[in-house]
Amino acid sequence: MGLLIFPSVWVHMLMFSSLGILCAGDDRRLLPGNPISINQTLTSSDGTFALGFFSPENSTTRRYAGIWYNNLPGRTVVWVANREAPLEGASGVLAVTxxxxxxxxxxxxxxxxxxxxxxxPTNTSAELLDSGNLVLADAAGDGGGGYLWQSFDNPTDHYLPTMQLRLDLKTGRGQSLVAWRDPQDPSPGRFSLGIDPRSPLQVVLREGSRIRWRGGPWSARQAIGFRDDSGSSMFVEYSAADEEGVSVSYAGTGAFALSRYVLRPTGDLDVLYWNHRASNWSLIGSVPDGPCEIYEPCGPFGYCEFDGPSALCRCLQGFEPKDEKDWAVGNFSGGCVRRLPLALDRTDAFLKSDAMKLPDKFSVSWNVSAGQCEAACLEHRRCTAYAFANLSGGDSVGSRCLLWDGELLDLARRVNTGEDLFVRVAASELGKYFSPNFWSIIFLPKSVFHIYHHHF
Structure with a gap:
């Protein structure tokens, strides 16, 4: 965006504003002629969030307009307006122009x-909502109940309760989190997270263009969550999909009401809640969390599984390591190969692998039967697997059929949130007892978080 020069009447008004001479108005709204200057803030009605100016700890000259938690110790910034263009100097205002x-x-x-x-419209005003969302609306009412613009549609590195990450299936455009460059520099860093436009029922975390972590396809459940030990607090993730687009959101109650996702400059996605007893942000969980969470840990047709304190690579039933020597020394990139070739006709069969994080690079069909889903795979010579699920919850009805062509990538076993995967094999594989060998990756304790979180 090029620089915009405003008329001199604006310059004079801004000079007076920087001296603290503001027109009377609502301290929760930005109104034309009533901006906020460097030493002023605008707060949400419940006082949870504040909008104003801040400088990183290592700088006294670079200033950013941002949103942070208002009544908590320290300054946890959740949104930055000018992350690529800091103000240099001691003067500046945020205004409705x-x-x-x-x-x-x-x-x-x-x-x-x-x-x-x-x-x-030119008679607009901006307000900081209790959710932390900065919204711009027609002061006279736009008649549609919506906003002209909102910060929740333009996130930086944070994902907050009631915020939606969306992908428009027609345009391929959607919201993404982008990490800070480093803890003292809010400019865009190397890591981003959003709904995957290639396979839009999943969230992916990327380093540049390379996938670092993948959440796996949206399951048939519209909501998934967990309670704390007392049962009084819940953390719930929601997902929705239709012909127009896909979205995910989350909410917390009780102790988890004040919670946040943050994409760190290191490429880790942390989920935290405000611990009132400890007076700090406590970690609920983080991804990637161990070798099974890193993208494609076991190669094609291989899957990763926690077994006690260790993480193991295994081959799917009907497959064996492509190179036994590589696997023996911990190199799993070659993955697995079929023991017997497919007939590539309707005589092929399917073996079920249960509780799986489903593979990457799938296609989806809606509202077909389980038999139709299986038949669709058999009819295509390149189809190697399918997964079927009845939709449940909310207003959704029908079913979801996922199909895979070619190699099955980035598989893992997820005991509580995985789904049944039906893998195409030669008919002679049916009835065989297949006991795969195990190869240890590293010692790693189990994480409660990754058991519960299939989206993030």
Whole structure:
């Protein structure tokens, strides 16, 4: 976005604002002619969040407009407006400008960041909601109950309760979290997280263009969660999909009501809640969490499984290591190969692998029967597996059929959240007892978090 120069009347107004001379107005809303300056904040109605200016700890000159938790020790920033264009110097304001946009203006009236909308009403106002969402709306009411713009649609490194990560299936566009470059630099870093446009029923975490972690396809359950030991607090993830798009969101109650996901500069996605007793952010869980969570740990047709204190690579039933010597020294990249070739016709059979994190690179069909899903796989020579599920919960009805062509990648066993995977094999494999050998990766304790979390 190029720099925008505003008329001199704006410059004079901003100079007065920087001296603390503000028009009377609502301290929870940004109104035209009533901006906030460097030393001012705008708070949500319940006081949970604040919008204002901050500087990283190692800088006294770089300033950013952002949102943080208002009444907690320290400053936990959850959103940054101008992460790629810091203000340099001691003057600047965040304002609703004459064209109806929210803009961050330096002391000369030059916009270093803006919502940059066109064709919108000019009588707009901005408000910081109790959810931490900064919204821009028509002050007279837009008649549709929606917002012209919202920070939840433009996240930085945080994912908060009631925020949705969405993917539009028609355009391929969606929201992504992007980590800070480092703990003192909010500019975009190497890691990002969002719904996968290649296979849009799953979330992926990338380092550049390379997948670092994959959550696995959305299961038939619309909601999945867990309670704390007392049973008084819940943490629930929701998912939804239709012909228009896919979305995920989450909510917490009790002790988990004040919670957040944050994508760290290291590439770890942490989930935390505010621990009132300890007066700090306590970790619920983190991904990737161990070798089974790193993308494709066991190669094609291999899957990763926790077994006691260790993580193991195994081959699917009907497969064996491609290179026994490589597997013996811990190199699993070659994966597994079939023991017997397929007939590539309707005489092939399927072996069920239960409780699996389903493979990557699938196609989806809706509202077919289990028999139709199996038949669709048999009819295509390249189809190597399928998974079927009845949809349940909320307003959803029908079914979901996933099909895989070619190699099955990034498999893992998930005891509590996995699904049945039906793998195509030669008919002569049926009835055989297959006892795979185990290869230890590293010593690693089990994590309660990754058992519960299939989306993130």
């Amino acid at each position: 004459a064209d109806g946009n929210i803009a961050l203006l330096d002391g000369d009236g030059t916009a270093v960041w803006s919502t940059n909308l066109s064709g919108i």
